[in-house]
Amino acid sequence: MTYKELLDNAREYMKPHCMACPECNGKACGSVMPGPGSKGTGDGATRNYEAWKEIRVIMDTIHPLFEPDTSFDLFGMKMRYPVFAGPVGAVNMHYGDKYNDVEYNNILVKACADAGIAAFTGDGMFPEVVVAACEAIAKCNGCGIPTIKPWDTNPLKEKFKLVEQSKCSVVAMDIDAAGLPFLQNCDPPAGAKSVDELAEIIKMAGKPFIVKGVMTVKGAVKALEAGAKGIIVSNHGGRVLDQCPATAEVLPEIADAVGDDMMILVDGGIRSGVDVFKALALGADAVVIARPYVTALYGGAEEGVKFYTEKIGAELADTMKMCGAAKLSDISEEMIWW
C-alpha cells in the first residue's frame, strides 16, 4: 500500500464530504458542514496548516551517527511516537456512512494501540458513543484517552463512571466544544466552565486530566489553576470558532508560560513527521492528528491507521537524524528557523 492508494481508497467512501487530498489542508472542504470543513469563512484549518509550513527545520548532519529514540511517555502510557489520533465525532455525518462513531472508535482505538500510539475518542449527542469508546479502550488495557464534552455536572458523573471502566490512565475534555451547535442549547446547560467548575470536574474525574482547546496563555494558566495536568493547544481545527490564529502561532508563548508545569499537546494542521518535529521544537511534548487518521481509517481500516502512524513516525525519526536530535528531549528551538 502506498499513501496515494490509501487516499484513493478513502476518497471513494468519503466524497463529497472529504476529498482525501494528497495533504489535508482545509482548502477543498472549506466551510462546508456537514463535512470536515471549518466554521464560518472556513479559513481556520488552512491557517493551521500553513503556519507549520512557514516554520523550517535546520539540517545539521555533523554529529555522531545514531538511531533516534522517538519514544514518549504520557503519565505512564508508553508510546512509540509522541503522536495521538484525535477525537472525532459524528463520522457518518461528516465523512460518510461507511462507519458510525461506535465502529470507527472500535477500529481506531485498537489500531492505534497496536501501532504503539493511542487514540483520543470522541463524545457526541448519543450516549452510546462514549459507552462504546470506553469499552474499546478497556479491551486495549486502557490504551486510549476518552474525551468528554463539557456537559453539566450530573451528566459528567455518568460519563466519568464509564471512563473509570475503560482502565484508561488519562482523561480529556474539549472545553472549546462550547462552540458546537449541538451543545448550545442543552438542558442542563453545557459549554464554558469557570476555573472553579473545572477544578471540581477534574477532581471528579480522579485521573490526570487534559484540557483540549486552549489558545492563549491566560487560558493555559486557568487550566493549570484548575488542576489540569496537560492541555491541548487547539482551535478544534477551525470548527468551533471562525478566524482563530493558527495553533502554531500561539504555541510558543503558551509553552514558554506553562510548559514546565504541565504537559503541552498541540493539534491543527500537523501532517508529517517534520511537522511533529517542529511542534516539539516550539515547546510541545506531543501532537494530536485528527483528520488524516479519519482518512487513513476510511481508506485502510486497521492497516491504514498502522500505515499512517508508521509514515509519521519514520518521518519524525528521519528529521531527528538530519537535525541531530537523538531523542525527543534533544529537539530544541535552535533546530528550527522562523
Place this chain on the structure above:
Amino acid sequence: MTYKELLDNAREYMKPHCMACPECNGKACGSVMPGPGSKGTGDGATRNYEAWKEIRVIMDTIHPLFEPDTSFDLFGMKMRYPVFAGPVGAVNMHYGDKYNDVEYNNILVKACADAGIAAFTGDGMFPEVVVAACEAIAKCNGCGIPTIKPWDTNPLKEKFKLVEQSKCSVVAMDIDAAGLPFLQNCDPPAGAKSVDELAEIIKMAGKPFIVKGVMTVKGAVKALEAGAKGIIVSNHGGRVLDQCPATAEVLPEIADAVGDDMMILVDGGIRSGVDVFKALALGADAVVIARPYVTALYGGAEEGVKFYTEKIGAELADTMKMCGAAKLSDISEEMIWW
C-alpha cells in the same frame, strides 16, 4: 431560508451589477461602476475585507457560562446589536431596478427597526430621496439615521428641516462624498468643509452629529473640534478615492486618539459577527454594514434584512461566548491576535 437561498434570490435581481457572492469581498465587482464596484483600480473594497481577515480572535472558554448581552445604545437609541445598515444611494443604478431609493429606504428603515437595529439612509441627486427617507424614519418613531451629503449651507437648511421631521435622534453627513462624480460640479458648490464650516453645520443640525468618512487621526480630531459626537471610520467602500488603506488598518490609531471623546463607528468589509467582534476589540463602539444589507433586501425584502441581522447578531453572540466577553464593553484588544 438559508443564506445561500437569500443570495441566490438576490442574484437574480442584481446581476450583472452584483453577483451576490457567498461573502461580499469586492473581487467579482472590481472597479465596475455603475455597480457596487470600487473606484479606479477597484482594490478598495477588497483591501477593506482582507484586513479584517488578518485579525484573529482568541478563543477562551474557561469562564463562567453566560448568555452574552449584545445590546447597544447610541445617544439614546436602544439596539439589540452594535450594527447599523449603511446608507446606499442610487440603488436602481448600482444594484438593479427592482427597487428605487425611496422603495429601498422604506423597506430598509422599517425592517431594521423591527430587527432591533437601525439604518442609515442615503442622499442623492434627487431631493425626494431624503424626503422619503425621513418619512420612513418618522414612521418608525425616529429609528434611523438620515445621512446628508455635504451640500452648501442653503440646501443643507432644507435637508435639516426634513431631518427634524423624521424624529430621529442622530444625524450624519458623509463628508467624503466629495469624491462622488455627481457632487463635483454643484452650484452652489458641495464637497469638502473646513472645520469652521462643519462646526456651523453641526450647530445648524441641532442633534448629535456623526461625520462619516474619516480615515486619519487628524481628520478625527478636526471632526471633534467641529463638535461632532461621533465619526464613522470609512473610505466609502473604496468608491470615493482609489487605493486608500483599509479601515481596519487605521481604526486602532483613531480609536486610541479620540475614542474616549466621541463615538467611533467603522465600516468597510465587515461581513460577519466575528468581524464585528474584531472591530469592537480594535476600539470601535459599533459597526456599519452596507453592501450585504443591499443583497439581503434584494434577496428577501423585510425578511432578508431580518435574517441577515440575526445571522450577524448570532455570530457576534457566539464569538463573545467563545472568547469570554459577557457584554460589549468586555470585548478588549487582548481578545484578538494581529
Place this chain on the structure above:
Amino acid sequence: MTYKELLDNAREYMKPHCMACPECNGKACGSVMPGPGSKGTGDGATRNYEAWKEIRVIMDTIHPLFEPDTSFDLFGMKMRYPVFAGPVGAVNMHYGDKYNDVEYNNILVKACADAGIAAFTGDGMFPEVVVAACEAIAKCNGCGIPTIKPWDTNPLKEKFKLVEQSKCSVVAMDIDAAGLPFLQNCDPPAGAKSVDELAEIIKMAGKPFIVKGVMTVKGAVKALEAGAKGIIVSNHGGRVLDQCPATAEVLPEIADAVGDDMMILVDGGIRSGVDVFKALALGADAVVIARPYVTALYGGAEEGVKFYTEKIGAELADTMKMCGAAKLSDISEEMIWW
C-alpha cells in the same frame, strides 16, 4: 472615446507585442523581447507596478473647498501636470510597425505640448531618430526633452548640436542604457561614465541636465557632483537589468538625500493620478510615464495622448481634493500610508 475603447484600438495594432492590458503591469508581456517585456526573468516592470499599489493615500475631506492647482515648472518649462511622457525607442520593433520612431516622436512631442505637458524623446541605433526628435521639439518651441544615450564624447558632440537646434530648455541622458544590447559593443565604446566624464558631458550639453537611471543614493550623489540638475529614479522599466528593486522602494531615501539639491523625477509602473500623488508624497517633483503613452498613441494618435494626459491629470486633481492638497507642494508624506 473611453479608455477601454482606446486600449481595444491599440491592441489591434500592437498585439502580440503588447496586449494593451486594462492597467499596464508587466504581467502579460513578461520577459518577451522584442516587445515591451522586461529583461531576464521579466519581473522588473511588475515589481515597479506593485510597489505603488502598496502605498495608500489617506483621505481627509475636512478642509476648505478648493480647485487644486496641478501646475508644474521644470527649469522654466510651464506644465499643466507634473507628468512627462517617457522616452521610447525602436517602437516598430517593440510595439508593432504602425509607427516608426520618427513618426512616433513627431506625434508624441506635439500631442504632449498641446496637452500641456512634455515628452522625453528617445535615441537609438539610427542617427535620424534624434535628428527628427529634435526637429519635432523645435516645432513645438522647445517643448520636449531630448534624451541622449551614453555615447562616447565625439558622437555626443554631434548629438548636442541637434539638441541645441531643438530650442529645448532641458536635456537628459539615460545613463542606464549601458545595459541595452545595442550599446554593448560600440566603437568607440558607449555605456557607463565616471563622475568626471559625466561632468564633462554635462558641461558640453550647456543646459540643465537630467540623468535618467539612478537607483541608489550613491548614484544620485554622483550625478549631483557631476553637475546634473535633476535625476530620474528609474530602472528603465526592468529592461536594462533583471531583478532591480522597484523605483518606489528606493525613491524615498534618494529624495531624502538629494531632494533639496536637485529635481527628482521617477518612472516605473506609475499608471494613474493616484500613483502620481503617491510619487510626489514620497519626495518626487514629477513623474515620467512611458508604456501607457505608447498605448495611448497607438490607440488614438494625438487624441489618445490628450485623452490619457487628461485622465491622469483629472485623477491627480481628484486625489488632491480628497486628501486636502491645494497645490503640488502641499502633497506630503503624511498624506500617504505605507
Place this chain on the structure above:
Amino acid sequence: MTYKELLDNAREYMKPHCMACPECNGKACGSVMPGPGSKGTGDGATRNYEAWKEIRVIMDTIHPLFEPDTSFDLFGMKMRYPVFAGPVGAVNMHYGDKYNDVEYNNILVKACADAGIAAFTGDGMFPEVVVAACEAIAKCNGCGIPTIKPWDTNPLKEKFKLVEQSKCSVVAMDIDAAGLPFLQNCDPPAGAKSVDELAEIIKMAGKPFIVKGVMTVKGAVKALEAGAKGIIVSNHGGRVLDQCPATAEVLPEIADAVGDDMMILVDGGIRSGVDVFKALALGADAVVIARPYVTALYGGAEEGVKFYTEKIGAELADTMKMCGAAKLSDISEEMIWW
C-alpha cells in the same frame, strides 16, 4: 541554439521526469521522486528559488567603463567564472535513460573544463560511478571535484584512492546525503559524522576538503573545526530533508561567521548570472548549479553545457557592469537590496 531550443530538446528526453521549465523552480516536479522533485511536501526547491528572487540588485552605471573580470581561483584551480556544475547521481532514474551516471559524468566533466569551469561529480549505489568520474577528471588534468558520500571509514579509503588518481586538487563530501534512502541502511553504516570522525576523514583525503550540506553557523563551525577548507551552503535542493529554509536565507549569517576562515560556496535555486552576483554579494565565494546543468546536458550534450555556462557567465558580467563591480571581490552587500 537558443536557450528555448536547448530546453525543448531536453524536454523530449527528460519528460515526464523533468519538464525542462523555462526557469527551473521546483514547481512542476514538486515532490515526485524518482524525478528531480524535492522530498516530502516538495517545497524545498521552490523556496530556494524564490528566496533569490526577493534579493534585488542595485543598478549604478555612473562609474568608469570596464570589462568585468569574472575569473575565480579555487585552491589553485583557475576558472573563468565562480560557477560549478553540481554533483548529480542516478541520472537515468531521475532524469531519463538517455544517459547513465558514467556517460553523464564523462560528458559533464570535460564540457565544464572546456568551458572554463569545473564540475562536481556524484557518487551513488554503484562503485563504478566514482571510478569513472575520477577517470574523467584525470583526463581533464584534475579539473573536477569528486564528491564522495559519507560512507564508513573502510569504503572511504577505497574512494579516496580513486580520488587520488583523478589528479584533482580538491575533494568534497555531501555530508547531508545521510537523508537519501539508499544510504540509510548501509552496512557498515553511512551518514552523519561527528567532528572527530570528519577530521579523520579529511586527514585521510589529504587534499583541500569541501563539506557540502551545511545550513547553520553551528554546522559551519564544526566543519571548520574538522579541518574543512570550504563548505557548500546547501540543503541538497530539498531532496534530503523536507522544509528546510532556503540557502539564501541562511547564507549571510554563515558567511559572516566563517567567511574569513574558509571558502563559502552555495547552491539551491541559482538560475542566472544575476543570482550568482547576489550570492557573492551575500558573502559566497562561488556558486554551484545542479539541475540546470542536467537539462543543458540532456538538451545539448557538450554544447549545451558550454552554452549554459556562457549564458550564466555573460549575465554575471552584465550585472557587474550595471552595478559597478569590475572584479568579483568588488561585489559587495551594498550592491544588493533586501
